[in-house]
Amino acid sequence: MANVLIIDDDAALRDGLAEALTDLGHHTETAPSGRTGLAALTDEIDAVLLDINMPGMDGIEVLRRIRSREAPPAVVILTAFASAENTIEAMRLGAFDHLTKPIGRDELKVLIERLPARRSAAAAATRASAFDTLIGSSEGMRRVQKQIGLAADSPSTVLILGETGTGKELVARALHVHSARKDSPFIAVNCAAIPEDLLESELFGHVKGSFTGATSDRSGAFRDAENGTLFLDEIGDMKLAMQAKILRVLQERMITPVGGKPIRTAARVVAATHRDLAKLVAQGEFREDLYYRLNVVPVAIPPLRERPNDIVPLAEHFLAQSVAPGQPMKQLGAAAIEKLKRCSWPGNVRQLRNVIERACVLTRSHLIEAEDIETSEQDHASRALPENDLPAAIAKLEEAMIRKALHACGGNRTEAARRLNINRQLLYTKMQRYGLSETSENPTTGVGKDDE
Ligand SMILES: Nc1ncnc2c1ncn2[C@@H]1O[C@H](COP(=O)(O)OP(=O)(O)OP(=O)(O)O)[C@@H](O)[C@H]1O
Numbered sequence: 001m002a003n004v005l006i007i008d009d010d011a012a013l014r015d016g017l018a019e020a021l022t023d024l025g026h027h028t029e030t031a032p033s034g035r036t037g038l039a040a041l042t043d044e045i046d047a048v049l050l051d052i053n054m055p056g057m058d059g060i061e062v063l064r065r066i067r068s069r070e071a072p073p074a075v076v077i078l079t080a081f082a083s084a085e086n087t088i089e090a091m092r093l094g095a096f097d098h099l100t101k102p103i104g105r106d107e108l109k110v111l112i113e114r115l116p117a118r119r120s121a122a123a124a125a126t127r128a129s130a131f132d133t134l135i136g137s138s139e140g141m142r143r144v145q146k147q148i149g150l151a152a153d154s155p156s157t158v159l160i161l162g163e164t165g166t167g168k169e170l171v172a173r174a175l176h177v178h179s180a181r182k183d184s185p186f187i188a189v190n191c192a193a194i195p196e197d198l199l200e201s202e203l204f205g206h207v208k209g210s211f212t213g214a215t216s217d218r219s220g221a222f223r224d225a226e227n228g229t230l231f232l233d234e235i236g237d238m239k240l241a242m243q244a245k246i247l248r249v250l251q252e253r254m255i256t257p258v259g260g261k262p263i264r265t266a267a268r269v270v271a272a273t274h275r276d277l278a279k280l281v282a283q284g285e286f287r288e289d290l291y292y293r294l295n296v297v298p299v300a301i302p303p304l305r306e307r308p309n310d311i312v313p314l315a316e317h318f319l320a321q322s323v324a325p326g327q328p329m330k331q332l333g334a335a336a337i338e339k340l341k342r343c344s345w346p347g348n349v350r351q352l353r354n355v356i357e358r359a360c361v362l363t364r365s366h367l368i369e370a371e372d373i374e375t376s377e378q379d380h381a382s383r384a385l386p387e388n389d390l391p392a393a394i395a396k397l398e399e400a401m402i403r404k405a406l407h408a409c410g411g412n413r414t415e416a417a418r419r420l421n422i423n424r425q426l427l428y429t430k431m432q433r434y435g436l437s438e439t440s441e442n443p444t445t446g447v448g449k450d451d452e
């Protein structure tokens, strides 16, 4: 049996939760506001279910105060309005979990069983600046937001993984902004864009005269980052010799400027790549020891096609950003929304942003219609073909051709198979492999329906 304190200004929700918990054999106490909740918080309370949006003191502040106590109970945030900001902030402040209301009885049961024994106090930290740039409330994005909150204040290296355009750099910035290092610099270095022979000086700096062209001292990115965050973007493209140097920095926290003496660095390293590092390790192109060193805290951002519920909120976010001064925000028509949802977004969020920006510029009326949305699936699919991986490139092409054929045949698989010059069974197998059997390219004509 657990002693649970429920803090929520909504009486019906409060009583509903209390009733369900009592049914499950627990003891409950309730409070209608942050202040009364804090007053009711005794050492007997094992867990707190806490609302965020409350008049007076909000849930984040209540959480902060609870967490600053000597041995705080587990706090679970329950909110009807989960945002990236409040999810990251809650996890960072030490919430046990962050859940969206309403929460069912079964979910409640599992939650209470998962609660840890009472933990000792963790230092309450200052709140990161309030801005909500990381859009998305899909399961996948919420997981990423929680991971950011948990990892923000740790000194460990974070490795951000995700296809191109999924928001790796944005996540790196969120890690910085939500950390105690937020007032120090965030320095990003794109390891793929800098020629090999310049990267060392770019990262570690150099001493005047150490090589031809070194006409003055240069501090380098590690020193520029001070106590802040150094973002090593596209680390999968770094050459082996440089990888060895980075490994040494991560192990010893010392950098050596070209032509200079070793000095300490306090910068926190966050790395990102769209490449499959494990595979690069297997091919001998990436150091295994560095891979393990980087992979202590991996944050994997799911591709947009795996979180379709984020598409419309993201599109609206980009619409709001594209508003011309003095003009009202443009709206998406129903058919346009359908079209956005149907696209597989090989270029992920960046592609979506570009599509919306283009539509905003090219549409005069205030309503964006389906024909204003130019996704050109085919183009993007082939543009994103992996260069050095023939089987992966063939698979992409195959998927794109199958999608196109199904679309052209209004979803009729027999017809699509004939068009592709393969048998129907093979088409089925391939559709399953590419996850096309559930999706419907064209709901009005019913792709994916069995056309026997
Ligand atoms: N969750 C999100 N909310 C709001 N904007 C997003 C989100 N994810 C990505 N974006 C936007 O999409 C664009 C691409 O994101 P970003 O540059 O971070 O991707 P990336 O993964 O680093 O891509 P690449 O691998 O090509 O470098 C940026 O304009 C970014 O602001």
Ligand SMILES: [Mg+2]
Pocket (backbone or CB within 6 Å): 168, 169, 233
């Ligand atoms: Mg990037």
